[in-house]
Amino acid sequence: MTIEKTETINITSPLDIETVEKLHAGDRVLLSGVIYVARDAAHKRLVHALDQGEELPFDPKGQTLYYMGPSPAPPGRKIGSVGPTTSTRMDSYTPRLLAAGVRAMIGKGSRSAEVRESIKEYKAVYFVATGGAGALLHRTIKNVEPVAYEDLGAEAVLRLLVEDFPLIVANDIYGGDVFEQGRAEYRRGGN
Amino acid sequence: MSNEVVQQSKIREIQAIQVTQAIIHLCQQANFSLGKDVLAAIQKAQAEEKSPLGRDILGQLLENAALADREQLPLCQDCGVTVVFLEIGQNVHINGGDLHSAVQEGVRQGYAKTYLRKSMVAKPFSDRINTTDNTPAIIHTEIVPGDRLKITIMCKGAGSENMSRFAILKPSEGRQGVVDFVVKAVDEAGANPCPPLVVGVGIGGTAEMAMLLAKKSLIRPVGSPNLDPEVAGLEQEILERVNALGVGTQGLGGSITALAVHAEAMPAHIGSLPVAVNLQCHSHRHREAII
Numbered sequence: 001m002t003i004e005k006t007e008t009i010n011i012t013s014p015l016d017i018e019t020v021e022k023l024h025a026g027d028r029v030l031l032s033g034v035i036y037v038a039r040d041a042a043h044k045r046l047v048h049a050l051d052q053g054e055e056l057p058f059d060p061k062g063q064t065l066y067y068m069g070p071s072p073a074p075p076g077r078k079i080g081s082v083g084p085t086t087s088t089r090m091d092s093y094t095p096r097l098l099a100a101g102v103r104a105m106i107g108k109g110s111r112s113a114e115v116r117e118s119i120k121e122y123k124a125v126y127f128v129a130t131g132g133a134g135a136l137l138h139r140t141i142k143n144v145e146p147v148a149y150e151d152l153g154a155e156a157v158l159r160l161l162v163e164d165f166p167l168i169v170a171n172d173i174y175g176g177d178v179f180e181q182g183r184a185e186y187r188r189g190g191n
Numbered sequence: 192m193s194n195e196v197v198q199q200s201k202i203r204e205i206q207a208i209q210v211t212q213a214i215i216h217l218c219q220q221a222n223f224s225l226g227k228d229v230l231a232a233i234q235k236a237q238a239e240e241k242s243p244l245g246r247d248i249l250g251q252l253l254e255n256a257a258l259a260d261r262e263q264l265p266l267c268q269d270c271g272v273t274v275v276f277l278e279i280g281q282n283v284h285i286n287g288g289d290l291h292s293a294v295q296e297g298v299r300q301g302y303a304k305t306y307l308r309k310s311m312v313a314k315p316f317s318d319r320i321n322t323t324d325n326t327p328a329i330i331h332t333e334i335v336p337g338d339r340l341k342i343t344i345m346c347k348g349a350g351s352e353n354m355s356r357f358a359i360l361k362p363s364e365g366r367q368g369v370v371d372f373v374v375k376a377v378d379e380a381g382a383n384p385c386p387p388l389v390v391g392v393g394i395g396g397t398a399e400m401a402m403l404l405a406k407k408s409l410i411r412p413v414g415s416p417n418l419d420p421e422v423a424g425l426e427q428e429i430l431e432r433v434n435a436l437g438v439g440t441q442g443l444g445g446s447i448t449a450l451a452v453h454a455e456a457m458p459a460h461i462g463s464l465p466v467a468v469n470l471q472c473h474s475h476r477h478r479e480a481i482i
Contacts, residue, residue, distance in 0.1 A: 028244075041319070071268045071308040080306055081259075081268040086350045086383050108350070109382040109442060131350065131385040131441060132474040133251050134268040135259035153321050154308055166251075168244070168443065179382055182444015186242060187437030 008166075014062035015103050020125045025176030027169040029127065035064040035106065035165075037158040039085055042149055043093040046157075050096055057148030057157060060101040067107035069154035071134070078144045079160075081134030084108040087126070091115050098122040110179045111171060119171050127167040128178070140165045200282065203338035205482055207288030210342070213480045214297020217344045218273065219305045221476040222265045225256045228412040229475045232450040236387050236440075245445035249387075252473055263305070267474045270307040271346030273298045273328040276410065280337035291330055299324040310349070331403065339481050343410050346476040351388070352469075354380035357402055360464040366425065369394060369466050374432045376468040377449065382442020385472035389413055390433060392426075392454035393467040400457070405469035408453035410477050417454055426452040440473075450475075 011019050013033035023029070036058060038046060049056055067087050071080030087107030094105070095118040103124050108131040111119075119126055129137060143161035150156045170178045225233075230253070237249040259266045275294055285293070302309055302325040311326060312319040328344075335341075356376040360368045373392055393404030416423035430452040439445020450473065459465055 026244075069268060069308065069310075071265045071270060072306040074263070074306040080308070081265040083268050085269065086353070088383065108385070128382075128441065128443070130248055130251050130255075132267045132472055133255040135262065135264040135266060136251055136255040138264055139258075153323070154310070179442050179444075182242070182244075182439055182442070183437040184444075185437065186439055186444045186446055188435040 010164075013064040013104065015064065015125070016062065017123050020103060020123055020173060023125050023169045023172050024174065025169050025172050025178040025181060029167045029169060030164040031064070031127070031167055032163045032165070033161070035066045035160050035162055036147065037066045037068050037070070037156075037160060039067050039069050039155050040089055041152050041155040042157050043090050043097075045149055047093045047096050050100060056100070058159070060097065062101065062103045064104040064106060065097065065102055066160065067105065070158075071154075073144075079138065079141055082137045082141055083134030084129040084131055087111060094118060098124050106167060110177070116171055116175070116177065120173055120175055123173050125169060125173070126171040128170045129165070129167055137165065201338070202282055202284045203280070204284050204286050205340055206286050207290065207293035209482055210285070210290065210293040210340070211297040211300070213342055213482060214275070214294055214344065215301040215304065217342065217478045217480055218298060218301025218307065218346075221344055221346050221478040222270050222305070222307050223263050224260045225266060225474070226477065228414070229473075230256060232413045233387070233473060236447045236450055240440065240445050240447045242439055242443070242445035244443055245440040245447065248440045248443070265307055266476065267348060267472075268308055269310060269348035269350065270302065270325070271348045271476065272311060272352070273302075273325060274345045274347050274406065275328045275330045276343040276345075276407065277330065277332045278335045278341040279332060280339045281334050282338035283340050294328055294330055295326045298326050298328040331407075341479060341481045343477065343479040345410055345471075348385070348472055348474070351384035351472040354384045354470050355402070356468040357398065358466055359398065360466055362462065362464045364464060368464065370425070370429055370432060372466050373429050373452075373468050374436070377433045377438070377470070378436050380470060381438055384470040385474065386438055386442060386448050387440055387473050388449045389471040389475050390429065390449050390452040391469040391471065392429070392452065393469070394454060394456040394465070395459040396457045396465060398465060401465035401467035402469060404455040404457065405467040408455045409469065409471045409475070410479070411453050413475060414451040415453075419456070422454050422456050426454050429454070
């Protein structure tokens with residue numbers, strides 16, 4: 001991994017509020033522990049379940065959601081490539097899930113103003129992983145368990161055990177946004 | 192292609208199964224191994240990028256490419272919609288099956304055999320049911336001189352394809368209008384299409400032709416300029432403007448937002464200036480074979 005360990009913060013999921021309070025946009029993080037995989041179709045079902053007053057297939061309190069749809073596991077492997085998908089498609093579902101107790105999200109790309117407000121309100125954190133590095137991230141996955149919606153195939157909910165999953169804090173509870181900060185630093189005249 | 196071949200009027204037979212086999216191989220090759228042109232462009236970006244974080248992530252991408260190739264894991268879990276360009280020599284005759292079915296069968300087997308993700312859904316505006324074999328591939332055919340069949344595949348993820356833009360500008364908006372439109376498209380796309388990008392631009396023609404030109408421009412070797420110096424100049428100007436946006440690798444800020452800008456232009460109606468933008472992510476999976 002090219003990210004130097006000396007510059008990173010090691011955290012474990014599920015996350016407590018104290019950990020989330022220490023994180024600031026732009027921080028490099030190595031995350032270990034349990035994360036739940038859910039993308040477009042799974043989000044639709046999770047929020048539908050909340051709307052119906054049903055229990056979610058896992059207790060969301062303090063948990064981390066990973067916006068990802070893996071490639072199939074080749075023989076002898078637990079999973080295929082595992083990079084993040086574009087997060088903004090989940091924006092309309094996110095405030096409901098944060099209200100239900102989800103504390104962290106992993107994806108790629110920026111979030112809506114409403115999601116950024118919800119992150120502050122519910123003391124959550126949004127991380128980005130490197131898009132298009134699914135083979136590299138594969139190495140951090142130690143265990144894979146199906147949780148729900150297996151009929152959705154690549155969009156099923158999975159529970160992953162990860163070790164030193166490399167992330168960057170994108171949105172923190174203080175309103176920091178790594179995309180705005182980064183762009184402001186490198187934008188040059190005329191644009 | 193030699194002149195001698197072009198001048199032959201003899202029909203050359205190609206078996207449909209040869210097409211299927213070629214597509215199977217291309218699907219695998221494209222998804223596991225980045226082309227030399229793409230790797231060289233990422234290495235160049237890493238050398239030039241001003242952001243230390245950007246350089247680190249570009250390093251991750253190179254490491255990812257080496258690992259994917261070595262361990263036969265997809266470069267990206269989004270193995271894309273398979274876009275297939277067929278340049279069919281007019282002296283080719285396809286035997287033993289229907290050409291389009293042969294292509295679809297190649298995609299079906301290619302994605303199943305090598306554990307690539309199947310991402311196509313039927314009933315796109317309602318039930319969105321996965322077709323389970325990544326078909327249908329999107330096929331573009333072109334009849335060209337000669338007796339060869341050139342097959343190019345490009346695996347296009349949703350992250351970049353979703354950021355496509357199209358407009359028909361007023362002719363008075365001219366060159367500046369085109370540059371501004373493309374730069375705005377890349378700016379608004381931000382991190383979503385997985386920069387550093389290859390920016391495809393199609394100018395002229397009609398609505399559908401401009402977008403096809405933009406898509407086809409992406410399959411040129413990365414960074415190869417348009418042969419028309421005027422279009423090449425436009426590509427260079429757009430590249431400079433795009434890299435001044437500060438979007439950077441993965442949108443985290445940096446001096447390199449695009450690896451290259453490829454533009455294609457053709458005549459348009461006296462009342463129209465169509466311009467289309469089709470972006471490709473850094474994991475630019477394109478491969479070709481000639482039968």
